[in-house]
Amino acid sequence: IxxxxxxxxxxxxxxxxxxxxxxxxxxxxxxxxxxxxxxxxxxxxxxxxxxxxxxxxxxxxxxxxxxxxxxxxxxxxxxxxxxxxxxxxxxxxxxxxxxxxxxxxxxxxxxxxxxxxxxxxxxxxxxxxxxxxxxxxPVFAYGRLTRATARSLQMIGDTVAEFVDRIQTATVADRLPPGSVDERVVSI
Known part of the structure; x- marks a missing residue:
């Protein structure tokens, strides 16, 4: 126009x-x-x-x-x-x-x-x-956004809980040599 x-x-x-x-x-x-x-x-x-x-x-x-x-x-x-x-x-x-x-x-x-x-x-x-x-x-787009946000927050919460659990249960044998990358972290 x-x-x-x-x-x-x-x-x-x-x-x-x-x-x-x-x-x-x-x-x-x-x-x-x-x-x-x-x-x-x-x-x-x-x-x-x-x-x-x-x-x-x-x-x-x-x-x-x-x-x-x-x-x-x-x-x-x-x-x-x-x-x-x-x-x-x-x-x-x-x-x-x-x-x-x-x-x-x-x-x-x-x-x-x-x-x-x-x-x-x-x-x-x-x-x-x-x-x-x-x-x-209309409301439908807002509802999808709300559900997607809830799923994202749930996934983030589950990931944080998993890492906290890994830190708590880690032993000396689980430690990696300095400078190496943990494949579990890279896969996320």
Whole structure:
């Protein structure tokens, strides 16, 4: 997509970041966290684009809004039903609005477009990550990973127990000459 669309190539990072942070091992958790992230991203994206449109280059206004948005996000985080949406709301506004609205190298129209691209691509990344983790990588992969980890830990524990037992039962006749390699150790 980035090779075909210059905007995606320039702002594609904002689509990839939510994919990293929204993957969860179960479809239910992915949908709950993903829906909260979508809500926070939409609200913050709209507010950020409005802020950039109303007062571009006004660093003082963005500083005051940063405190207000952070307070509202933290307040939302205190409510258990929307907790993650509050966190996402605060940092999405910072990325979409604060960074674009205070960039003195951009013209006003470019600031608004940058905010829109970041908001839309972040939202696309959230939706993509939620769908992939809910539909493509469901619980089954997580279950296999859990079982493989348990088998690995069991094998490591058995190997350590065997070596401790060998050390305890070793006699002088079992000792190897210095510098030689024990075939039992190499075979593991």
């Amino acid at each position: 980035g090779e075909a669309l210059e905007e995606v190539q320039q702002y594609g990072l904002w689509m990839l970041l939510p994919c990293v942070f929204c993957f969860l091992p179960t479809p239910g958790a992915s949908l709950v966290k993903g829906s909260r992230r979508i809500i926070g991203t939409i609200l913050a994206g709209i507010i950020a684009v409005v802020c950039v449109s109303i007062h571009p280059y006004n660093n003082a206004a963005f500083l005051v809004e940063l405190f207000v948005i952070s307070f509202v996000g933290k307040l939302m985080k205190c409510h258990p039903k929307v907790d993650y949406a509050g966190l996402v709301f605060a940092f999405t506004w910072s990325i979409v609005g604060l960074l674009a609205g205070t960039d003195g190298h951009l013209e006003e129209g470019d600031m608004i477009l940058r905010s829109l691209y970041r908001a839309v691509l972040t939202l696309c990344g959230v939706i993509l990550a939620t769908l992939i983790s809910a539909l493509v990588l």
